[in-house]
Amino acid sequence: MKKLIFIALVTLASDSISSQTISGIITSDVKTILPYVQITFINSRTGRSIKENSKYDGTFLVKLSHGIYSIRFEKEGYELYEIEDLVLHENESRTLKIEMLRTGFVTEEITVEGKFRQAQDDLRTSLINISPKDVKKLPGAVEDVLRSLQSLPGVSTPNDFTSQLVIRGSGPDQNLIIMDDVEIFNPYRLYGLVSMFNPETLNDITLITGGFPSMYGDRLSAVLDVTNREGRSDVDFALTSNINIANANLIAEGRNPFNLPGSWMLSTRRTYYDLIIGPFAKSTGLITEDSAFPSFEDLQMKVAFGPFKKHKFFINGIFSKDAVDIIPGGDRKDPDSVSVTDVTNNNVISASWHYFLNSDFVSRTTLSLYNNSGTNEFEGDILDPLIDKENLSPAQRDSLKQIGALLGLEFNSDYEFKKYSVTNRSFLRNDTYNLQFGGGLDVVKTDLSYGLILDEQFKALLQSLPNMQALLEDFNLEGNYNYRGHTFIQSRFSIGERFYYQPSVRLDYYSFHKKLYLSPRLNLGYVINPLTALRFSTGLYFQSPGYEKLRDGQTFFDLTGDSGSKLKPERAVHFVLSLERWINNSWLAKVEGYYKRFDNLIVQQKLTGYKYKFKLANENNTSPEYISNPHNWIRSDFKIPYDSLTSLPVNEGSGKAVGIEISLEKKYSNPDDKFYGWLNYSYSYSDRQRGDIVLPYRFDLRHVFKLVLNYRINSWLELGARWSYSSNFPYTEPKGIIPRIVNDSIVVNPLTNKVVFNLDFGDESDKYKSIRPAYHRLDLRLSAFTKFWNADWTFYLDVMNVYNRKNIIGYDYSLTSDYAVKRKTIGMIPILPTIGFNARF
Structure with a gap:
């Protein structure tokens, strides 16, 4: 011994x-x-x-x-x-x-490139991480973050012209969007065509499409959490330039001066097509010399100071402006005359302190000011949409105003949303648990006013449309303050080596309701083997009312007065079950099912109104000559009750969304990989209920298939393809025609002495009974890589909608001379080839 x-x-x-x-x-x-x-x-x-x-x-x-x-x-x-x-x-x-190498979300063990593997004890379901590199080279996505996310399972968009996200049967207003720990109300540029996020400056992009943890709240559907990267600290100065279809982009970055630890980054973007198309439109007389096409410009910065022992500090800022000013010229061919002036500002600045006590405890505290404001004016004469303007003679065009076929409209508004926030997220871990906790306070100040003037015929026409909401002609709100406070805690534990569980709870206070709301949530995980994991999540979610959320909801509510104070927050319950299997080091297969139940949804108040009903004296005679004669229509002896909408909000809506998603992904795991990409299929159903009437949700999308492939032809050439197919959204089809009624009387054309008609879309139970034709589109992108002038260059050719599919966004209806309903399809983006480049100096 x-x-x-x-x-x-x-x-x-x-x-x-x-x-x-x-x-x-x-x-x-x-x-x-x-x-x-x-x-x-x-x-x-x-x-x-x-x-x-x-x-x-x-x-x-x-x-x-x-x-x-x-x-x-x-x-x-x-x-x-x-x-x-x-x-x-x-x-x-x-x-x-x-x-x-950077990978994914900073609070969980997850990577997205190379040896990608979400840790099996990471219990988040519905987690998707996409790298900024993928955003830049995804075909047809115009190097835009929100458009790139639309290629992922469970994610779609209302149409090709918007970057809004429709996620698992919920509306865009139910998605929480965060950048550098700051909630963003308006993440769009060019009025929704693209997003505010610059892929050249991003570090990670994390989307959680359901069952999100308790650190997130005040939304019912999903979370997009985006973080900007720090500037380069290995050089004094570096420059990157990029031009794509949407904008030109310039990024400068480098280490801090004066031997101060850290780095800085400055980025600026601007549209350029308005500088090209605008002069052409002016020279041809389509618009006046005072007009300006839609454009945007923004300036973004991030400065990092440190590390200083256990501390690091950041200053982030984004300042942007969208503008349009269109005044029709005298040489236009259409009889309509519409002028639009709009200026939108979207600014955010924040200061963050990151404290590293040791490798087991990290705390992030952020102070921020967010401001979204705008002024717009819209006025003009709009041709009655039921008039077939394609067949009008010059003389008829001149008489449109005289016969009341040009409908007058004036609208102006001013708004400003200011949000002052302080948030904290802290992370503590040891061998027993992984604890996350924090909280925050938001002060939201709203100033909103608008005026709307419609002529009586325009009002009558709008009231006949199936999706038309109640109109409030004047509104003014100044200095309205709302407070939101929250705190959360969640901790992950294990039982043995295979079973994990994470209870969590969130407590929200909304001054709008003057109440506290408790949201318990639970995540479970079971490790079947080193390559296979089963995850489950459930939880309660609340969303408070707010004018800042109306942009994406597209329905105006008057939240002032007693009706607003009596509102409850909207509520949802999520159930998500996920099975994930690594086939080998490169292939990942995943199946996920979900069920979401909504209640207390806010809808416009429905009151009983009264109006006269008109019917033909001889209902069997439907000849054009007979129905167009105003003397053949008989008014009821008394007014008939009908449902009338107001702009007052009530919690009378409910609904559900259920679906299953299957995905297969080939990761880019090493430089020898020739191809990588993913395919996914989603089946879902979503409805909304009010009273006894259950209707498909306006974003109900049953079948969606998406395929993304990238093939590395050689060391300097790469081909990418994206193909998507889906059934389309539901819509309401007209059942026929009815006389237009103004002031309890039938509207008559003063020149022809004939009845003016509206389309008859039926009552509420007739809504969303039809579905538009299936949507499908192929996008291709060819990228070439080279190096010269001491810079790395990428040149690309991107073609959207390669086979020029006419996907339907909607229909324009008009009436022929014999009062038959004529339908004209409105298409989305046609075949669109573009070129661009990126240079890194």
């Missing part, structure tokens, strides 16, 4: 006498310092392991016995970095420079 102890002491002494060290510094792929990286040194001969963490400045130093080592570098949000068979000789000191 003494001999064994003596041998052990001699061994330990020899290890201590010989001095071998491994030291180094760890940075990210954008040259930012990475503190508190877990480093594991494994002696290949003995199997003994030693664990250390990098310091706050990214450096590390460890003393080891001589031998052969495997070294692992691990940090949440970064790919695993491994060194195999590193030989450390006696009395040798080795210095390493480690560069770790």
Whole structure:
């Protein structure tokens, strides 16, 4: 026994006498310092392991016995970095420079490139992470984040002309969008055509389409959490330029001056097609010289200070402006005359403090100011849509105003939403649990006013449309303050090595209701084997009323007065079950089912109105001559009751969304991979109920199939393809025609003395009974990579809708001379080839 102890002491002494060290510094792929990286040194001969963490400045130093080592570098949000068979000789000191690749969400162990693997103890269901690189090269997505997300399972959009997201049978207003820990009300540019997010400046893009954890709230459907990257800290100055169909983009970045730790980044974007198309339209007389086509410009910045021991500080800012000013010229051919002036500002600035107590505790605190404001004016004469203007003679065009066929409209509005916020998210972990907690306070100030003037015929026409909401002609709200406060806590535990559970709870206070709302949530996970995981989540979710949410909802509610104060927050319950299987290191298969139940949905108040009913004296005679004669129509002796909508809100809506999603993904795992991409299929059903009437939801989309493939032809050429197919959204088809009624009388054309008609869409039970033709589209992108002028260049050709499919966004209806309903299809984006480039200096 003494001999064994003596041998052990001699061994330990020899290890201590010989001095071998491994030291180094760890940075990210954008040259930012990475503190508190877990480093594991494994002696290949003995199997003994030693664990250390990098310091706050990214450096590390460890003393080891001589031998052969495997070294692992691990940090949440970064790919695993491994060194195999590193030989450390006696009395040798080795210095390493480690560069770790960024991957996904910073609070969970998940990576999205290379050796992608969501940790099996990460219990979040419906989690999708897409890299900024994928956004830039996805065919047909115009290098836009929101448009790129539309290629993922469970995600769609109302049409080709908007970047709004429709997720799992819910509306765009039910999605929470966060950038750098700041909630964004209006994430759009060019009035929804593209989003505010610049893929050149992003670090990660995380979408949770259901069952999201308790750190998120005040929305019913999904969460998009986006983080901007830091500027490069390895150079004094670097420049990147990019031009695509939507805008031109310039990014400058570098390390901070005066030896101040950290980095800076400045980005500016602007549309350019308005500078090209505008002069042409003016020269042809289509618009006046004072007009301006839709455009946007923005300025974005991020400055990082530190690390300073256990602290790091950030300043983020985005300042943007959208504008349009169109005044019709005298040479236009259409009889309509509409002028539009609109200016929208969308600004956010925030300051963040990140505190690293040690590798087990991290806290992020953010102060922010968000401002979304705008002024717009719209006025003109709009041709009665039921008149077939394609067959009008010049003389008829001149008489339109005289016969009342040009409907007058004036609209002006001013609005400003200001949000002052403070939020905190903290993370504490050890061998027993993974705890996340925090809270926040928002102060939302609303100033909103508008005026609407419609002539009586226009009102009568609008009231006949099936999706028309109640109109409030004048509204003024100044200095309205609402407060929202929340706190949350969630912690992950394990039972054995296979079963994990994460209870969580969120407490919200809405000053609008002057009440507290508790949202319990639960996530479960079972590890079937190292390649297969089963996950389940359920929870309660609330969404408070607010004028800032009306943009995406497309329905105006008067939230003032007693009706607003009596409202309850909208509510949803989620159930999500997910099965994930890694087929090998590159292929991932996933099946996920969900059920969402909505109640207390806010809808416009329905009151009983009274109006006269008109019917033909001889209902069997439907000849054009007979029905157009106003004397053949008989008014009822008394007014008939009917449902009339108001702009007052009530909690009388409910509904559900249920679906299943199947996806197969081929990851890009190494430079030798020739192709990668994904395919997914979704089946879903969504409805809404009010009283006894259950209708398909306006965004009900039953079948969706999407395919994305990228093929690396050689070292400098890559081909990408995206094909999507879906059944389309429901719509309401007209059943026939009815006389237009103004002031309890039939409207008569003063020149022809004939009845003016509206379309008859039936009552509420007739809504959404028809479905538009199926949607499908193929987009292709060919990218070439080269290097010259000391810069890396990418040139591409992108073709949207390659086979020029006419996908239907809707229909325009008109009446022929014999009063037959004529339908004209309105298509979406036709075949559209574009070119662009990117240069990194």
